[in-house]
Amino acid sequence: MFKKFSAAVFAASVITTPAFAHDEHEHGDAAVAQQFIKTIMSTEAKYAHHHGARFFQNLAKGQHPRATVVTCSDSRVQSNMLDKTPEGDLFMVRNIGNQIATSAGSVEYGVNHLNSSLLLIIGHSSCGAIKAASGDYSTLEDPIKKELDTIKIA
Numbered sequence: 360m361f362k363k364f365s366a367a368v369f370a371a372s373v374i375t376t377p378a379f380a381h382d383e384h385e386h387g388d389a390a391v392a393q394q395f396i397k398t399i400m401s402t403e404a405k406y407a408h409h410h411g412a413r414f415f416q417n418l419a420k421g422q423h424p425r426a427t428v429v430t431c432s433d434s435r436v437q438s439n440m441l442d443k444t445p446e447g448d449l450f451m452v453r454n455i456g457n458q459i460a461t462s463a464g465s466v467e468y469g470v471n472h473l474n475s476s477l478l479l480i481i482g483h484s485s486c487g488a489i490k491a492a493s494g495d496y497s498t499l500e501d502p503i504k505k506e507l508d509t510i511k512i513a
């Protein structure tokens with residue numbers, strides 16, 4: 360699978376995520392979504408201003424990440440938990456349950472084409488995908504079932 364498999368270092372680790380609730384909101388609430396888009400745009404503008412043009416010009420030249428990171432899509436797991444400045448440094452591959460089976464192409468690209476020297480597979484506590492895969496998930500939507508089918512729990 361990975362041409363440089365021997366050069367890649369596998370590190371399976373677990374990040375303990377605090378189980379805290381964000382502001383609860385109603386599913387599909389358009390007003391909440393619109394307000395969040397405004398917040399995202401404002402945050403992005405501050406981020407761009409803080410970093411300045413040179414920062415983005417350097418990123419535009421290409422990427423040479425030190426690590427390919429496979430981790431869960433869970434919103435409690437963020438790349439800056441691993442690296443204070445992940446831009447250009449971490450090639451992130453995210454999916455439910457931090458699986459390679461459903462993201463092999465992305466992982467292979469990071470390892471073999473971007474030449475990252477480290478492959479990290481990072482799980483976390485209270486993972487909904489692992490919990491779902493441990494039980495009966497037959498009533499879930501087909502795309503979700505397809506991804507959960509690849510999770511093998513000993």
Ligand SMILES: [Zn+2]
Nearest residue numbers: 431433486487
């Ligand atoms: Zn998870």
